[in-house]
Amino acid sequence: MSKTTTPVELEKVVIRFAGDSGDGMQLTGSQFTFTSAMLGNDLATFPDFPAEIRAPQGTVEGVSGFQVQIGKVDIYTPGDRADVLVAMNPAALKSNLNWVREGGNIILDIDYFEDRNLKKAGYETNPIDDGSLDDYKIIEAPITSLTKTALAGIELDNKSIIRCKNMFALGMMYWLFDRTSDETIKFLEAKFRKKPVLIEANKKALNAGYNYARTIRAIASNYVIPPASIEAGTYRHISGNQATAWGLLAAAEKVGRKLFYGSYPITPASDILHELTRYKNLGVITLQAEDEIAAVCSSIGASYAGQLGVTASAGPGIALKGEAIGLAVMAEIPLIVIDVQRGGPSTGLPTKTEQADLNLALYGRNSDSPCIVIAPSTPANCFDYIYEAVRLTVEHMTPVMFLSDGYLANGSQPWKFPKTAELADITAPVFKENGQEFQPYLRDPEKQSRYWVTPGMPGLEHRIGGLEKEEVTGNVSYDPQNHQKMIDIRQEKVDLVANFIPGQDIIGDESGELLVIGWGSTYGSILSAVKELRKEGHKIGMAHINYINPLPKNMSSIFANYNNLLVCELNAGQMAGYLRTKFPEFKYHQLNKVQGLPFTITEIKERINSII
Amino acid sequence: MSDQIIDTPPKLTKKDFSSDQMVRWCPGCGDYAILSAIQNALPQIPEKKEDFVFISGIGCAARFPYYMNTYGFHTIHGRAPAVATGVKLSNPKLNVWEITGDGDALAIGGNHFIHAIRRNVDINILLFNNEIYGLTKGQYSPTSRIGLITKSTPMGGIERPFSAGELALAAGGTFFARTIDTNPKLMTQIFVDSSQHRGTALIEILQNCVIFNDKAHGAVTNKENKDDFQLHLTHGEPMLFGTDRQKGLRLSGFKLEVITIGENGITEDDVLVHDAHEKDSTLHNMLIRMSPPYFPMALGIIRTVEDRTYDELVELQYQQSLEQASFSTVDELLQSGNTWEVK
Numbered sequence: 001m002s003k004t005t006t007p008v009e010l011e012k013v014v015i016r017f018a019g020d021s022g023d024g025m026q027l028t029g030s031q032f033t034f035t036s037a038m039l040g041n042d043l044a045t046f047p048d049f050p051a052e053i054r055a056p057q058g059t060v061e062g063v064s065g066f067q068v069q070i071g072k073v074d075i076y077t078p079g080d081r082a083d084v085l086v087a088m089n090p091a092a093l094k095s096n097l098n099w100v101r102e103g104g105n106i107i108l109d110i111d112y113f114e115d116r117n118l119k120k121a122g123y124e125t126n127p128i129d130d131g132s133l134d135d136y137k138i139i140e141a142p143i144t145s146l147t148k149t150a151l152a153g154i155e156l157d158n159k160s161i162i163r164c165k166n167m168f169a170l171g172m173m174y175w176l177f178d179r180t181s182d183e184t185i186k187f188l189e190a191k192f193r194k195k196p197v198l199i200e201a202n203k204k205a206l207n208a209g210y211n212y213a214r215t216i217r218a219i220a221s222n223y224v225i226p227p228a229s230i231e232a233g234t235y236r237h238i239s240g241n242q243a244t245a246w247g248l249l250a251a252a253e254k255v256g257r258k259l260f261y262g263s264y265p266i267t268p269a270s271d272i273l274h275e276l277t278r279y280k281n282l283g284v285i286t287l288q289a290e291d292e293i294a295a296v297c298s299s300i301g302a303s304y305a306g307q308l309g310v311t312a313s314a315g316p317g318i319a320l321k322g323e324a325i326g327l328a329v330m331a332e333i334p335l336i337v338i339d340v341q342r343g344g345p346s347t348g349l350p351t352k353t354e355q356a357d358l359n360l361a362l363y364g365r366n367s368d369s370p371c372i373v374i375a376p377s378t379p380a381n382c383f384d385y386i387y388e389a390v391r392l393t394v395e396h397m398t399p400v401m402f403l404s405d406g407y408l409a410n411g412s413q414p415w416k417f418p419k420t421a422e423l424a425d426i427t428a429p430v431f432k433e434n435g436q437e438f439q440p441y442l443r444d445p446e447k448q449s450r451y452w453v454t455p456g457m458p459g460l461e462h463r464i465g466g467l468e469k470e471e472v473t474g475n476v477s478y479d480p481q482n483h484q485k486m487i488d489i490r491q492e493k494v495d496l497v498a499n500f501i502p503g504q505d506i507i508g509d510e511s512g513e514l515l516v517i518g519w520g521s522t523y524g525s526i527l528s529a530v531k532e533l534r535k536e537g538h539k540i541g542m543a544h545i546n547y548i549n550p551l552p553k554n555m556s557s558i559f560a561n562y563n564n565l566l567v568c569e570l571n572a573g574q575m576a577g578y579l580r581t582k583f584p585e586f587k588y589h590q591l592n593k594v595q596g597l598p599f600t601i602t603e604i605k606e607r608i609n610s611i612i
Numbered sequence: 613m614s615d616q617i618i619d620t621p622p623k624l625t626k627k628d629f630s631s632d633q634m635v636r637w638c639p640g641c642g643d644y645a646i647l648s649a650i651q652n653a654l655p656q657i658p659e660k661k662e663d664f665v666f667i668s669g670i671g672c673a674a675r676f677p678y679y680m681n682t683y684g685f686h687t688i689h690g691r692a693p694a695v696a697t698g699v700k701l702s703n704p705k706l707n708v709w710e711i712t713g714d715g716d717a718l719a720i721g722g723n724h725f726i727h728a729i730r731r732n733v734d735i736n737i738l739l740f741n742n743e744i745y746g747l748t749k750g751q752y753s754p755t756s757r758i759g760l761i762t763k764s765t766p767m768g769g770i771e772r773p774f775s776a777g778e779l780a781l782a783a784g785g786t787f788f789a790r791t792i793d794t795n796p797k798l799m800t801q802i803f804v805d806s807s808q809h810r811g812t813a814l815i816e817i818l819q820n821c822v823i824f825n826d827k828a829h830g831a832v833t834n835k836e837n838k839d840d841f842q843l844h845l846t847h848g849e850p851m852l853f854g855t856d857r858q859k860g861l862r863l864s865g866f867k868l869e870v871i872t873i874g875e876n877g878i879t880e881d882d883v884l885v886h887d888a889h890e891k892d893s894t895l896h897n898m899l900i901r902m903s904p905p906y907f908p909m910a911l912g913i914i915r916t917v918e919d920r921t922y923d924e925l926v927e928l929q930y931q932q933s934l935e936q937a938s939f940s941t942v943d944e945l946l947q948s949g950n951t952w953e954v955k
C-alpha cells in the first residue's frame with residue numbers, strides 16, 4: 001500500500017451511497033453533491049428509493065441508495081457503475097454490488113458485518129471472508145463504533161449518536177475526494193438551529209470521519225476532481241419534478257393566468273404537487289382531488305374559467321384521465337397533462353423508470369383525438385419543455401401531453417437558471433371584436449385555434465361541450481359532413497403546431513454511418529455513447545426528440561443523411577413504431593430495454609457497434 | 613333575505629336566459645318545467661348575466677346548458693362536480709350551477725358528488741331525479757325502487773335505491789332542498805334561495821320521465837291526494853300537511869309519527885316545528901327518508917346551515933401565504949435558497 005500523499009487527478013468519478021432507509025443516505029448523497037457543485041464540478045444524480053416505505057431494518061428491501069457522478073468534464077448521466085460504494089450494512093452491499101465496477105472501492109461499515117445483520121441480508125457466509133469481494137478494493141471501516149467514540153461525552157441518547165454515522169461516512173468521502181466540509185457544516189447549522197447539540201454531534205462525526213480517512217489512508221491516495229469548464233452564471237441544483245413545477249410557475253406568470261394544479265397522489269408525480277402547493281403566494285391553486293378523473297376534470301374547469309389548468313399523474317392515472325382529455329380536445333381549451341412515467345403495465349414498478357406511455361400519450365383516447373406531445377430529456381430541461389407545453393397549449397388551444405419519467409423526476413443536476421424576461425412570450429388568444437361577431441368556434445387562420453373566451457366576459461355567453469360541434473357556431477351538430485370537417489380541423493390544428501416549434505437539432509455528425517434517435521430521459525446515456533464512439537472515429541449523429549407530436553418539420557430530411565437509423569428507448573419499441581407510421585420510407589433498427597432501469601452507456605455502444 | 617331580492621326591480625327577464633337552440637326533450641318531460649323555473653329564477657338573483665355558468669354531465673338533464681343563454685359547459689358523464697369545482701376555484705365570483713341526474717350524480721359520478729359536498733364548494737347542484745336512465749333508453753338507476761321492471765331488470769330490480777339527500781348529509785352537506793317538477797312556484801323559489809346559500813346547495817327535483825318511468829313520483833304528485841303526501845317545509849313553521857292542514861309530524865321515541873290535530877287531544881302545539889338551521893342532521897335525515905304511503909314526501913328547504921366554503925378557505929390561505937412569503941415573483945424564487953456562481 002503506497003503512502004503517497006499527492007492526490008491523484010480524476011476526470012470523473014461515480015459514487016454510490018447505500019444504507020438502510022433510516023441511515024440518511026439521501027441526505028449524505030445530496031450533501032456530497034451540493035459540495036461538489038459548489039466546487040465547480042459538473043454532475044448528475046439519481047436516488048434509488050426502496051419500493052416499501054418502512055421495510056424491516058437491515059433487509060435488502062429496506063435499502064435506499066443515492067448515486068452521483070461528478071466530473072471536470074461534462075457529465076450527462078449519474079453513471080453506469082460506481083467507482084466507490086459506501087455500504088452501511090450487509091443488505092446495502094448485497095443489493096448494490098452489481099452497481100460497482102470491477103476493481104472499484106467499497107467502503108463498508110464493518111460494525112454491521114456480524115451474524116445477525118448478515119443473516120437479515122440473506123448472506124450465508126460473510127462476504128468479506130468468503131472471497132466474493134476479491135474483485136474489489138474493500139475498506140473495512142468501523143464507522144458506527146468510531147462515531148460512538150467520537151461522540152462520547154455528548155449529551156445524546158445512543159440512538160441519536162448512532163444516527164450521526166452517516167456524517168462520519170460523509171467525512172471520509174470528503175477526505176477521499178479532497179473537498180471541504182464547509183457547506184455541510186453550514187447546512188447542519190441551519191438545519192439544527194433549534195438543537196445545538198445535534199449540530200455539535202453531527203460536526204464531530206463529520207470531522208472524525210475526515211480525520212479517520214486521512215489517518216488510515218485506506219485508499220492509496222485521495223483524489224481530486226478539478227472544476228469542470230462550466231458556462232459562467234448563477235446556478236442552483238434542481239430535480240426534474242422541481243424543474244417541472246417551476247417551469248409551470250414561470251409560464252403561468254408569463255401568460256398572466258393563475259396556475260391551477262389538480263392532481264391525485266401517485267408515485268413518482270406527487271412531488272410536483274408538494275412543490276406547487278408551497279407557492280400559493282404566486283397565485284397557485286392546488287387541488288388534491290378525490291381521484292385521477294376529478295383531478296383532470298377540475299383542471300379542465302379551471303382552463304374553461306380562464307386559468308391555466310394542469311394535471312399530472314403516472315401511467316395508471318393517465319389511463320383514467322383519457323376520456324376527460326378527449327373532452328378538452330373537443331372543447332378546444334388549454335390543458336397540460338403531465339405523465340411522470342414509471343414501470344408498467346398496471347401498477348407495474350412504481351418506483352422504477354420506463355418510457356412506455358408514449359402510445360398512451362399519442363393514442364390513449366377514444367376516437368381521433370390528437371394531442372400535442374412533448375418530452376423533456378434532462379432534469380433541468382423539464383423547466384424549458386413544460387414552459388413550451390404551456391406556450392403551445394395556450395396559443396393553440398388544445399391539450400398537451402408532457403412525458404417525463406421517474407429517472408428525470410428524481411434525478412437532479414446543476415442548473416443555470418434563466419431570468420424570466422429571457423423566456424419566450426406566451427400570448428393567450430383573446431377575442432377582439434374588430435367588427436366581427438363572436439362565435440365560439442371562430443378560428444385563428446394560422447393556427448386554427450379558437451379564442452379563449454371565459455365565463456364572466458359580458459356579452460359573449462356561449463355553450464361548449466363534448467358533443468360534436470357545428471363549425472364556427474359551436475352548436476351541437478350530427479351532420480356527417482360537419483363531423484368530417486371538425487375531425488380534420490382538430491388534426492390540422494395539431495399539425496400546424498409544427499410551424500411554431502424549432503427544427504430538430506443534431507448532435508455529432510450531420511451525416512454518416514448511423515443516427516441514434518432517442519427521446520426523454522435516455523438523453524444522457526445516448527449522448528455519452530455517441531461521444532465516445534465519435535472519439536473512436538465513427539461518423540455518428542444523434543437526434544433526441546423533444547417535440548414528439550407534431551414532429552419537427554425537418555425530421556425526415558435528417559433521417560435521409562444516414563446509412564442507418566437506430567431508435568433507443570426504454571419500452572418495447574413505441575417510438576420506432578410511431579416513426580414507421582410517420583416515415584415508412586426508412587428502416588429503423590431498435591434498442592429496447594424494459595427492466596425498470598436506464599440504459600447503460602455500454603449497452604448503447606454495443607448496439608451501435610453491432611450495426612456499423 | 614329572499615324577500616329583499618324579489619323586491620329589487622329585475623333588470624333581466626326570463627327571455628334573456630333562453631338560448632336560440634331548439635329544446636329537444638320528449639314532449640311532456642318534466643325537464644321543460646325545470647328549465648322554465650330556472651329561467652324565471654335567474655332574473656331574481658342579483659348577479660350579472662355573464663357570471664352565471666351552467667355545467668352538466670351526461671344524460672337527458674345534461675342537455676340543459678344548451679338551452680340557457682348563459683355560459684355553459686356540457687362535460688362528461690358524472691364529472692360535472694369536478695369541473696364545477698375547478699371553475700369556482702378559478703373564478704370565485706362566478707355563480708355556478710351544476711345540472712345532473714340520478715345516474716350521472718349517484719352512479720358514475722358518485723365519488724365527485726360526495727366530495728364536492730364534503731368540500732362545501734360554493735356551487736348549486738340541481739339533481740333531476742327521475743329514477744331511470746332516460747338517454748340510454750330505460751335502464752334502472754341507483755334511485756330506482758326495488759322491483760321496478762326496466763330493460764335491464766326484466767324480472768324487477770333487486771338493488772336497494774340511494775337517497776340523494778341522505779347521501780349528501782352523510783357527506784356533510786350544508787344545504788339540501790327537495791322540490792318537484794309539477795310545482796313551478798316552489799322550484800323557482802328554491803332555486804333563488806339556494807343561490808344565496810354559501811356552500812354546496814343540493815336541490816333534488818322529483819322529475820317525471822314520461823317515456824321510461826312515467827308517474828314514478830305519482831304517489832306524491834297525484835292530484836286527488838297530493839296534499840296528504842306533500843309536506844312543504846318552511847323554517848320556523850310547524851310541519852303541517854293535508855287538505856285542511858290538519859295532519860302533522862311529531863317524534864315518538866326515535867321515530868317520526870303522523871298525527872291528526874283534534875284527534876286524541878292532539879293540538880298544533882304537539883307538531884314539530886321545522887328548524888332547517890339545526891347543525892345536527894338527525895331530524896333532517898328522518899325528514900328526507902319519509903315517503904308515501906305511510907308518510908308525506910318532505911319538500912322545500914330541509915337543511916341550510918352555515919359553514920366555511922372551500923373557495924373561501926382557498927382564498928384565506930392565499931391571503932395568509934402573501935403575508936408569509938419572502939418573495940413575490942418567479943425570478944425571486946429562482947434566486948432564493950442555495951445558489952452559486954460559476955465564473
Ligand code: SF4
Nearest residue numbers: 638641672746821822
Ligand atoms: S327520456 Fe324521459 S327524461 Fe329523457 S327527455 Fe324523454 S321524458 Fe325526459
